[in-house]
Amino acid sequence: MNFLQNQSFWRMSMTTALAAAMLAGCGGSSSGSSSDSDDTAELPPNVRQTQSGQVEGVEQGAVRMFKGIPFAKPPVGDLRFAPPQPADAWEGVLDASEFGNSCPQTGSAFNGFTDSLDEDCLYLNVYTPTEGENHPVMVWIHGGAFITGSGGESYEPSRLVDQGVVVVTMNYRLGVLGFLPAAGLPEGNGQFGLLDQQLALKWVQDNIDAFGGDAGNVTIFGESAGGHSVLSQLVSAGAGTGSEGLFHKAIVQSGAYQPTQVPQPVGEVLIGSPVVAALGCSDAGDVAACLRDESVTTAAILEAQGDLWFNPTWGQGMLPYSIQAALSQAGGAAFPQGVPVMTGNNLHEGRLFLALDEISATLAGAPDPVDTLEEYQAEVGALLASDPRGLDADQVAADYLNTDSSPLATPPVTDPAAADRFTLALASIQTSWRFACNQLAQVGSLSGQGVPTFGYWFTDEDAPSLFGPELTPMLSFDLGAAHALEIQYVLNSEATMRARGASDEQLALSERMIDHWVQFARYGDPSSADGTATWPDYAAGSQLVELTPEIPASESLVNVSEAAAAHNCAYWANPPLAPDQI
Template sequence: MNRLRRRLVPAVALALVCVGVLVSGASAASDVVRTDAGLVRGTSVGEARVFNGIPFAAPPVGELRWKAPQPVRPWDGVRESVDANACPQQANPEVPNGSTTEDCLYLNVTVPKKPSTKPRAVVVWIPGGGFFMGTAGNYEASKLATRGDVVVVTVNYRLGIFGFFGYPGLPGSGTYGLQDQQAALRWVQQNARAFGGDPRNVTVAGESAGGMSVCAHLTSPTATGLFSKAIMQSGSCAFNWDDNSQYPGQAADSPWVPVRTVQSTGKEWAAANHDKLSCRPGQSTLDCLRAAKSDVLVQETLQFTQVGYGGTATVPLSPAKAMKAGLFHRVPMMSGNNHDEATPWVAAFGEIMDYPGLVTNMVGKAQAAKVLREYPLDRYESAAAAWAAVTTDRIWSCTQAATDLQAARKVPVYAYEFADKHSPLAQPGQGAAHAMELPYLFRLGGWDAPLSETQQVLSNQMIDYWTTFARTGDPNGPDRPHWSPTRTRAATGLSLAPTDQGGIQRVNLTTEHHCDLWAGIN
C-alpha cells in the first residue's frame, strides 16, 4: 500500500480552484433553444443569457460506470436552466460539501444577448482541479462572453476514481474523464449553431488539469476536427515533477502514466479494499466495483488522478512524447503560466526550511551546487521564497516553455505569464500564484472580484486577447500591446500585469525562469 499512498497527493492538488436549430431567430437571443436532444430554456445574467445544466452524455451510473460516455436520451418539454450536479469529489474550496452524485455529465452555455449577423466563435472551457476536483458551475462566463462576443461552454467531466480508474481488461482504463471532455466537444459540434455559435471555430481552453487536458486533446487522434485553436493555462504536455519537489517524500512523476500502471494500481487497490466494497461471494471484481456506492468510492478518489496512455485511441501515446515528436493537431495555441505558480505548495515543507537540503533532495548532490549557484539564498527574502522560485521554474514555467517551443516549430504559439502579484485570490506573500488569473476572465462562483481600476483594465485586456485569439487565431487588436508568437529558440511572449506593476511587457520566459539550467539537469 505504500506505493499507492505516494499517489494520494497529486502534483496539481491546489488547482482551485468540451446541429440543432433555434426555435426562432439566427442567434441565441431567444429564451428557448432546440438542441439535438430537446428544448432548453435560458436565464438572464446581465447582458448574457445562460443555459445551465444541459446533459451532453447519459448519466455514467450502474453499468455505465467506467465506460465510454453514451448518448443522451431525448426529453419532452422544455428543460429549465439549473445548476448541474458537480461530479463526485471530496469536500474542497470549489465544492465545500463534496459530491457523490455520478449523474453529472452536464455543460453550461453562455451567449451574449445582443444579436449577431454571423455565427460567433465558441470557447469550450475545461476546469482544473488536479483531475480530482472542480466543476463547470464555478466558472460563470458572462463577462467573457459579452465583452469578447463569443459563446462560452463550460463542461463537467468524471474525476478521480470515476474518471481515471483502471483495471486489467477494462477498456478505456485511465481515460474516462478525457473521453467525457471529447463527448462535450462533439456536443458542441452538433449544437453550436443553435446557440449562435460556429462549430468550425471552436477553441478548447483550460487551466491546470484543464490545461493538461487540452494538451492531451492536441495529441489525441479521436479529437480530430473537434477544435481549431487551443489555450493552455498553467498546464501542458511536458508537465512533470522531481522527487520531493511539490511535497516531501513525493516521488518524481507526471500526469501521464502507462495504462498498465493505472490498471495495476486499480487491481492492487481493489484487492486491498475488498471488505470495504462488500463484494459478494463469487462476484467478479468489476461487477462488485460497479455496484459499490459512490460515497464509498469517493473516499479513495485521490488514488486515481493520472491519465493512462497506450490503452485506447483517446490517448495512444504519452502526450509529452507525442508533442515532442510533433504528433499533434496543427492549430494555433496560447500557452502560459503565472509568475509565482508554486508558492501555495511551499507550506507543505514547514516553516523552518533547510533550503540547500531541499534542493539536494530534489535534484541530488551532484546537481544541487548548480541550482544553488543559479538561485543563491541571498537573492531572496527568505528560504521559502527561494524554494518557491526553484519549484515554480522547475515544475511549472520550464515545462510549459518546453511544450511551447515544441509546438512553435509547426504552429503559432502565443506565450504569456500572468504577473499581477495582488490578484483578489492571492494570499499574503503568494504573489501571482497558481490560478490567480482566473477572476480576470470569469466571475468565479458568480462573484464579481474586487478589482482595482488598473486590474480592471488588465482584465479587459486579457479578455480581449483571449477572445480575439478565439475568433481569429491571433490575439492582437486595439488598446493593448502587440503580442508576437514565440520564437523556436526561446519562449518569448508577454508578461501580463497592471500598469502600477509595470504593465504588459515583452518577456523572455526561457531566460527569466532559468530554463536552460533545468534542461541541462533534466
C-alpha cells in the same frame, strides 16, 4: 521510482480547483443544426432547441445562461467505468436555470465540507450573447488535479460573452470514476474523464448553432488539469482517436506539468490494483461487473481513492502516446498542425500550494510554515521524488538557498535570516521544475513542428488574493503571481475583482487579457483588436507576451530567454543527480 504516490504533488495539484472555486462514441464534427432557423425563431427568447429537446435558460443583462444541460446519459449502472453515451431525449422544456450536480469528489473547506456523491453529473452550461449569431465559441475545461472541481459557479464568463463569444463550461468524471486504469474495464479506462470532455465537445458541434455559436470556430481552454486536458485532446486529435474536428484552437494555462503522463501498465499496477482490491473486486471473475454493483457505493469509491492523485494514462484508447512523446514525433504528426495553440504559465506557480497548506494547518489549529532547514529539505525531497532522472534533492535544496550574486530562487534568497526563505525557495523549485520549464520547452516544440504557437508569461506580483481578509493574514509570505491567479482576469466580473482589491491598472490588464483571449478565439491571433499590442507567432522570434500591469501593452514582448533565466531552465535541463544515478 513510484510515479503515483508522491503526496506532495497530490497536495499541490489538488488545490488548483479548490482555488478556482474561490474565484467564484465521439466522432468528427457535425455541421447540422439541431433545428432549422424557422423553428428556432418561433421559440420564446430564452428557449433553445437541442438534438435531445428544448431547454429554457435565464437572461441576465446582455447574457443568456443555460445551465445544467445533460450531454451524456448518467454514467451509472452499466455505464459506470465505461465510455460516456449521448444523453437521451426528453419531452417538454428542460429547466436550465440551475447548475447540474458536481461529479463525485471529497468534501473540503472550499465546498462546505460536503462530499459530492451523485454520479449523475455529466452536465454542461452555455453562456451566450442575447443578440447575433455565428459567434466564436470558447469551451472551458476546469482544473483540479482530476479529482475535484466542476464547470459550475466557480467561473463567471460574462465579460467574454460581452465581447461576442459563446462560452461553454462542462463537468467530467473525476478521480477513480473518471481516471481509474484497471484491467478488466473497457478500453479507454484511465481516460473516461477525457472521453466525457470529447462527448461534450461533440455536443457543441451538434447544438451550439442554436445558441448563436459557430461550430466551425471552437476554442478549448483550461487551467492546470484543465490545461493538461487541452493538451491531451490535442494528442487525441493528432492521433485520430476521437478529438479531431471537435475544436479549432487551444489555450493551455499552466497545464504543462507532467508531460510524460503515466503508462497504462504502470497505472494498472500502482493505482488500479490497489483501488480494485480496496473495493473488494480483485477476485471477481468480471471486474467491471463487480465495480458496477450497487454494493460498491460512491462513498466507498471516494474512500478507496483516498489521497491518490490521477492523470490520464497513455498507451491505449484516445492516448496512444504521452504528451511528451507526441511533441517529439518527427514532423509533428502527433499534433494537429492546423490548430493554433496559446500557452503560458505564471511567475510564482508554486506559492499557491504552500499557501493552502499553511491556511489548512492554521485552520486546524496548528500553523506550520516551512521554517526550518530540516523541514525544507524533507519537502524538497518529497517534491522531487517523482522525477525519473533521480535528482539529488539535497543538492537542489542547497542550490536554491544560495546567497551568492546569482541565487536560483525567484525572488532571490539573499537574506539568510528571512522568515520566509525556505518557503519561497521551495515554491521556486516547484514553479520552475514542474511548470515553467516544461511550458517553455513545449512552446519551442510546438512551434518547431509548424504549429502556430503563442506564448505568455503572467507576472502580476500583486494579483488580487483568492483568500480574502480573513485568510490572507495566515500566510507567512506574499502570493505574488501564484498558480490559478490569472483565471480571474479572464473568467470573473469586474465587480468581483474590485471586491478583491484590484486596482485600475489591474482591471486594465484584465480587459487586455480578455481581448487577447477573444481575438485568439475569433482569429487564431491574440494580437489586440486596437493594434496596441502585437503578439507574434513564437516562430517569428522566440518571444512571449508578458502580462503585468507594470508594462504597457505596446512594450510587453520579452524574449523567451528572459523567462527561461528567471526560472533557471538551464539548471533544470541538467540538474544535479543523486550519486547512484551518475
